[in-house]
Amino acid sequence: MPLFASRLPHVGQTIFSEMSQLALEYNAINLGQGFPNYQMDSHLINLVSKAMQDGNNQYAHSNGVPLLRQKIAEKVAFLYGTELNADQQITVTPGGTYAIYTALTAILHPGDEVLVFEPAYDSYVPNIELNGAKPAFVHLQAPDYTIPWEKVWQKVNRKTKAIIVNSPHNPTGRVLSEEDIVQLKSLIQKFELYIISDEVYEHLIFDEKKHLSLLRYPELLGRSFVCFSFGKTYNCTGWKLGYAIAPADLMVEFRKIHQFNCFSCFTPTQVALAQFLEEKEAYLELGETMQSKRDFFQKSMIGAPFQALPSHGSYFQCYNYMGEWKETGIDLSKRLTKELRVATIPVSAFYHDGGEPNQIVRFCFSKTEDVLQEAANRLHN
Template identity: 45%
Template sequence: MTLRTPVQTRSKLPDVGTTIFTVIGELSARHNAINLSQGAPNFACDPGLVAGVTRAMAAGHNQYAPMTGLQALKTRIADKIATLYGTRYDADREVLVTASASEGLYAAISGLVHPGDEVIYFEPSFDSYAPVVRLQGAKPVAIKLNAPEFTVNWDEVRAAVNPRTRMIIINTPHNPSGQVLSAHDLAELAAITRQTDILILSDEVYEHVVFDGAAHHGMATHPQLAERSVIVSSFGKTYHVTGWRVGYCVAPAELMEEICKVHQFLMFSADTPMQYAFAEQMADPQSWLSLAAFYQRKRDLLQSLLVDSPFRLLPSAGSFFLLADYSDFSEESDSALVQRLIVEYGVATIPLSAFYTDGTDNKLIRLSFAKDEATLRAGAHALCQVKPR
């Protein structure tokens, strides 16, 4: 039986239900569908990483880590960022190890955004940004990227900025479009925020997954933006261990102080054994420098396998994702098509409309290539069989 409460509740997020990822996951499980939907690898991580966790556990590192993270790991993070992007963060005061990148995003928004503030973000977007802003009593302001290129219209951003604007949320490489910001984009963002109190929250969890020899134009590459930015990244995405739920963020000390005030009451500290293992793994720069080529091979394989499919693939400049346009062969909504793909063809994808608060339907679905070769081949084979409706 279902237990019922006599207590009257008032939801803070009355229009938020089960996420599309859960819905698609449940439908996929019922039909044993091939998983091209979830941005989580289905292949093993480096065995040395698992061994590192095991060693840490055996050595007794099973209690709370320091609140901001293990010093050795924070130092590795600071050194990596300085080497790659040219900005040096103080490992003691400006680096925070978080219990997932999602926790880092939440702590940053909660610590720095106040009731009545406005937060600009770009759609399609990762689904947590707007709800977390709303939980602070603030207003999320969505600006749509220009489809199908998914570029930023900076004139629209300028028009949206007002005295209540507290934060702009950036995501590069971008989930779900696979696009990346350019040096020109950073210059535009810097010009808009110059001589303001606007903060930047930059979701850079795919920072090491940028393709075709291009550079990652993150906030730490631009001194003016680094001064007002909180940058969030993910060990789970970098090391194929999304279930370990460890990430980090970096920010100027004054901003980090406020983020840590929230973090200490959310989690206090991230998982200790994993932090020891990540500190060991980061001793080898190839553990992240090799990632772009690794995922580019997967992108290229999936693209080649879908050449004869009815779908038209959009370019992917980074991340784990490709967008596929089906407007040439169907007028179905993207949600209807995704459900048909699961039920009739046994392959799971994600409708792009799920990444818009207003359900914008551009006749695009998202495919994840963060999968082993067998899964990519099987999923592509199924998609090549799709018939018009």
């Protein structure tokens, strides 16, 4: 008998942890969880080491090391043409997920509703529910997972407080289009919603698509918390370091929560990143590198009983196995892990209720080519 009522009664272990555990148990290649299997830039490692040797080992400023925030502001001006006030609009956080949670906590009150597109990254819904608010779900339209805007407009009501967008999108690799931006602008104008924009994969974008960061659009940024992750940009997901950008008045509320939750982030990595951000190629070349991995894996999968769906960004590509097997995504993912020793994540896990009947799994291709080739060989079986 539990001692108290759970705040998240329906939540158990996430599918990511479950599949990673199964992958370990069966010594499987883990194309389930999203992380690179190769080493990050050694120059950045050396900069962290130097930052520690230089004595940057005490609490950092609660909003983030000032020089790092300054460099982030310069990067945003360079990439998206928007001038930010680094003191008032940028807060360094322990990862993108934390930034999203803090933003939602800053704006939500019990009874509020938040529009969530499914399939969705798994933290959004529990984050909303912990704040006593409710998700209102809209399904993206397979196979290219476009946003059905007419359904969004139907779902908005006077309780709707915010909308979460994620581009490039996990798990589908879909990216926001110009038409999505037009729709978002008119939605925000009409209903005065807030936007949580999850842009952790901002640099992992392919096929010459442009990342339509909400930072480009003053009328959207005026009501947005835009969340980023250094972990995804610099192949160091284990660092759990990111940042949030918002207008000054929204950031005041964000920081009220941040100061009593984490207060400040690991200092040496912030000092190192303030220098490393000068090296633009490190993030500008990332899209091309990752695109070649997507293409390599897709080519290696030709002839295997899976059909690739479009992916224009992120670490991920979805594949459907319709017509090959009747089993659910969860059963197939477990069987592939145990029998072929390749771990994947079923896309049904990204829906609160398992979604529409879909026989689709997500593969993570941020791996070295030998590993991708070996996984594909096994999947040809």
